Amino acid sequence: MSSHTDAFQDALARRRRRGVVIAACIVGAAVAAVAAFLLWPAPPAPAGADVALESMEGEGFTVGCPADWKGSGGKLAMCRAPEAVGAAVMCLVVPEPLTQALSPEGYWKQARRLSGMLMGETHQREARSYAVGDQPVHRIITEDISFGQAVHHLYYIYVPDKTAFVVTCSAPSVRFADLLPTFDTVAQSFRVK
Numbered sequence: 001m002s003s004h005t006d007a008f009q010d011a012l013a014r015r016r017r018r019g020v021v022i023a024a025c026i027v028g029a030a031v032a033a034v035a036a037f038l039l040w041p042a043p044p045a046p047a048g049a050d051v052a053l054e055s056m057e058g059e060g061f062t063v064g065c066p067a068d069w070k071g072s073g074g075k076l077a078m079c080r081a082p083e084a085v086g087a088a089v090m091c092l093v094v095p096e097p098l099t100q101a102l103s104p105e106g107y108w109k110q111a112r113r114l115s116g117m118l119m120g121e122t123h124q125r126e127a128r129s130y131a132v133g134d135q136p137v138h139r140i141i142t143e144d145i146s147f148g149q150a151v152h153h154l155y156y157i158y159v160p161d162k163t164a165f166v167v168t169c170s171a172p173s174v175r176f177a178d179l180l181p182t183f184d185t186v187a188q189s190f191r192v193k
Contacts, residue, residue, distance in 0.1 A: 041131065042129050042130050042131040042136055043130055043131070044130060044131055044132070045130035045131065045132050045137060045139060045156075045184065045187075045188055046130075046139075046184050047181070047184070048181050048182065048183075048184035048185030048186075048187075048188055049181035049182045049184070049185050050185075051066050051067075051181075051182050051185050051186075052066070052067040053065060053066060053067065053185065053186070053189055054066075054067050054071065055189075056071045056072070056073045056077045056079065057073040057077070057193075058073050058074065058075065058076060058077035058093055058095065059074070059075045059076075059095060060095060060163070060192060060193055061077070061093060061095065061165055061190060061191060061192050061193055062189075062190075062191050062193060063077050063091075063093050063167065063186065063189055063190045063191075064185070064186055064189030065077075065079030065091070065186065066079065066081075066182060066186065068082065069081050069082065070082065075095070076092060076093060076094055076095075077092070077093040078090060078091070078092045078093075079091050079186070088170065089170070089171045089172075089175065089179060090169070090170055091167065091168065091169040091170075091183065091186045091187070092167075092168050092169075092170075093165060093166070093167050093168075093190065094165070094166050094168070095163055095164070095165050096163065096164045096165075096166065097162065097163050098159070098162045098163060098164055099162070100162070101159075101161070101162055102159055102164070103136070103138075103159065104129065104136055104137055104138035104157040104158065104159050104164075105129060105138050107138075107157055107159050107164045108127070108138050108140060108155075108157055111164075111166075112124075123142060123143045123144065124140065124141075124142050125141040125142060125143055125152070126139075126140065126141040127139070127140045127141075132156075132158075132188045132190070135158055135160070136158075136159075137156050137157060137158055138155075138156075138157040139154070139155070139156055139157075139187075140154070140155040140157070141153070141154055141155075142155070143173060146170075149172055149173070150172065150173035150174075151170055151171070151172055151173060152170070152171060152172075152173045152176035153168055153169070153170045154168070154169045154170075154176075154180065154183045154184070154187065155167070155168050156187035156188070156190065158190060158192070160192050165190065165192070167186070167187040167190050169183035169186060169187060171183075
């Protein structure tokens, strides 16, 4: 009887040791993943197009507008492609004061929840964090229906201090892929004054 009990106790002790080793590996991997996320620099945002830009001033920021587009500054900044009709080809910068400091990703989560409540759901195609210079940015591509046609939107979210700056560039979905490099160039030209 004693040999069975001893064998059972030995097997139980081996299982415990194995469980401790597995738990330590899981905890170690989680700590390494968190450390890598916090310490690993964000990759640079996708390269844009070689487009001549004219600087536009907004309230507390500047952004580039393609030289052959029509631009206007002020509290917001907007530029539109000359042939824009219906679901326009345009870029818009909107500053939003925040009550608390948020990451660009945290702001997007909050904005998406509010937008979903107000306007219904949009289809998110891509969302990823990058760096533009030393500024962290969250880059998102969505699609919805506007003016009866599919429209893609590119968002770059910058959150220096307690103001979120959202650079939004939109185009009909059939033209979006061709315009995306230009949109990236406009969005990456954003600077806080």
